[in-house]
Amino acid sequence: xxxxxxxxxxxxxxxxxxxxxxxxxxxxxxxxxxxxxxxxxxxxxxxxxxxxxxxxxxxxxxxxxxxxxxxxxxxxxxxxxxxxxxxxxxxxxxxxxxxxxxxxxxxxxxxxxxxxxxxxxxxxxxxxxxxxxxxxxxxxxxxxxxxxxxxxxxxxxxxxxxxxxxxxxxxxxxxxxxxxxxxxxxxxxxxxxxxxxxxxxxxxxxxxxxxxxxxxxxxxxxxxxxxxxxx
Numbered sequence: 270x271x272x273x274x275x276x277x278x279x280x281x282x283x284x285x286x287x288x289x290x291x292x293x294x295x296x297x298x299x300x301x302x303x304x305x306x307x308x309x310x311x312x313x314x315x316x317x318x319x320x321x322x323x324x325x326x327x328x329x330x331x332x333x334x335x336x337x338x339x340x341x342x343x344x345x346x347x348x349x350x351x352x353x354x355x356x357x358x359x360x361x362x363x364x365x366x367x368x369x370x371x372x373x374x375x376x377x378x379x380x381x382x383x384x385x386x387x388x389x390x391x392x393x394x395x396x397x398x399x400x401x402x403x404x405x406x407x408x409x410x411x412x413x414x415x416x417x418x419x420x421x422x423x424x425x426x427x428x429x430x431x432x433x434x435x436x437x438x439x440x441x442x443x444x445x446x447x448x449x450x451x452x453x454x455x456x457x458x459x460x461x462x463x464x465x466x467x468x469x470x471x472x473x474x475x476x477x478x479x480x481x482x483x484x485x486x487x488x489x490x491x492x493x494x495x496x497x498x499x500x
Contacts, residue, residue: 271498272349274432275341276450280439280464281483282356286332306414311382315407316398322410326376326394329358337438337463337483338364344491348434348498353425355440355447357412370428372421372447378411385411422446429453434494436461439483442468459497461490 279287304310305321334342342365344350351368352361357376361369381387381402388411389402400408413419425447429435435454441464442448451460451470459476462468463486469475477493479486 270347270349271433272351272431273344273434273436273494274429274454275350275352275436275438276440276447277352277354277356277361277438277483278440278444278447279356281335281337281487282358282360283439284335284337284482284484285360287328287356287358287360302415306412307416308414309416311409311414315409318410319396319398322376322412323395325357326391326396329376330394332360334360334364335484337487338366340487340491342366347495351428351431353428353447353450355444370421370425372413372419372425374410374412376410376412379408380411381406382409419446422450425450426453430455432458434459434461436463436490437468437470438463438487440464440468441466442470461493463487463490 353370383406387402429450432454463479
């Protein structure tokens with residue numbers, strides 16, 4: 270079975286109602302990156318950071334996967350699909366996708382502030398100050414903050430190397446190191462872009478652009494791939 274590797278970003282989740290950070294009305298308009306998405310912000314005011322991610326988690330429980338998420342899950346019936354996501358939500362998993370690698374952490378998990386390998390599922394939406402890991406340290410959001418290493422980037426590169434098709438959905442390809450993953454796809458591997466905005470791959474030639482939201486663009490892209498396989 271052929272393998273489709275998909276890099277997804279905020280655009281696919283925005284259609285489900287998840288607020289993005291970089292849009293004109295995004296979360297960065299209300300919060301400084303330095304305050305809620307850096308280790309230094311956590312050291313300065315951990316309660317502010319906890320409240321920020323509690324609000325994100327609470328919102329996540331109120332939304333559902335959209336047609337883009339569901340189409341990728343459904344496609345597993347006829348092509349091997351591996352999703353590398355920059356998103357911290359669980360909408361791909363809730364849609365039914367089985368192979369999902371999170372680059373920037375997972376909103377519904379917590380980890381020890383001293384040892385990020387001590388990871389725990391969060392029941393519900395609230396993580397409180399005073400909630401401790403097994404090592405006695407405060408639990409913090411299991412999120413890769415600005416200035417922190419992206420531990421899953423090497424496994425993601427290995428997955429990209431196995432692609433027969435590579436797709437970029439709902440991401441501007443401006444955020445590194447994720448944007449560099451297209452370069453790891455094998456020579457001659459078709460590259461597809463699904464995004465209503467103009468997105469250019471800095472690493473390689475794009476085979477086909479679906480300039481539309483993920484909810485319609487992903488099904489259109491999958492049909493294109495299916496037609497290619499049956500040609």
